[in-house]
Amino acid sequence: MEDYFAAHETARWILVGLLVAGTAWTTLRLLVIRGVDVAETPGAYAVNRESDAAHLAMSTAMLLMLTTSVAHSLWTAVFLVFAVACIGPLTVHLIRCRRTGPTRNIDGIAASGYHLVAAAAMAYSTLGHRGHGAHHMEGTAAQSLPIPFIGYLMTALFALDALVVVVLATTMPAPATRNPLHSHRIGVFPHFAMDVAMASMLAAALLG
Incomplete structure (x- = not known):
């Protein structure tokens, strides 16, 4: 991955810009909106504090991965911890689903499941690397990702998923509120930024 982005600095900084914008918007929502969930669309795209927290953690880690020089083994551990952490909320939503039915819990199950897959995918993307961080280190050899089909x-x-987010955001009815922090059209942007960054970083790991 570092070799690819070393040769394509513009792509790296576009992703950095997307992730900075996504983390800034998510942080603003978490600080300003307290106890308010926006669920104008169902499933993994529901905007709520749980999803905001997951997007903030994942996007911040990917942002640091793109801009710092840290051993990839550390990032493998970080994303595996994220994946394990997602199991807790997913389990809670599944238990609630059995007790109260799927109607109230489907959003939480879809979102937690998505974040679990995303964290596992990013952990996988670090397995094909030797050396450190965002920049290629001389004297270190790149290693192919195991089972490239997964990548x-x-x-x-x-x-x-990024394309679906764009379609949903552009075709859903206009929000009833004028407060942009409550608008799902803008609220799904961190999800979109994460999708684009993950797809690009996985592709870079495969190509680099």
């Missing part, structure tokens, strides 16, 4: 599948999945 291509995940890249396609996140690219498709």
